[in-house]
Amino acid sequence: MSAAIYACWKPPPGTAGMSLTLRFSLRRNGTLIGKPRATFSDLGTDSALNRAFVASILEALDEALPLPFSDSMGGAIAGRMLAPRFTATFERAS
Template identity: 45%
Template structure:
């Protein structure tokens, strides 16, 4: 499921080295149960770059929902809290 959210992720310019973990729930129909909450962040760059990075992570979640799931998986997911970490690797390093 993390791969599905990562496919919607686009790290903005100026965010190299930043990471954020978002916590959220999904309904059985794949919709957000409420707004995602940050549980961890390590933000690099200027304040406006940091804001753009956080906004891009929230946009990735919004872009990927509702998430299409098999019925058996949807029942399990609806009873769990999910976390996804988004990162912007430092250019030239494999992180």
């Protein structure tokens, strides 16, 4: 499930090492219940870059949802709190 969200995520350049944990719940049909909430962040000093980093995560969530759950998975996950951590990996030097 988290892999589907991570697959849609493209961290902006210059955000290597930044990290954010979101907390949210899903319905049995794979859509969000309410708004995601940040529970942990390790961001940088550039506020514009920080906003771009957070926006990239929210865009990935929007793109990935609704998640295609089977009936049994939807029933098991519905309403449970999820807390995936998004960490931008370090960029390679060219």
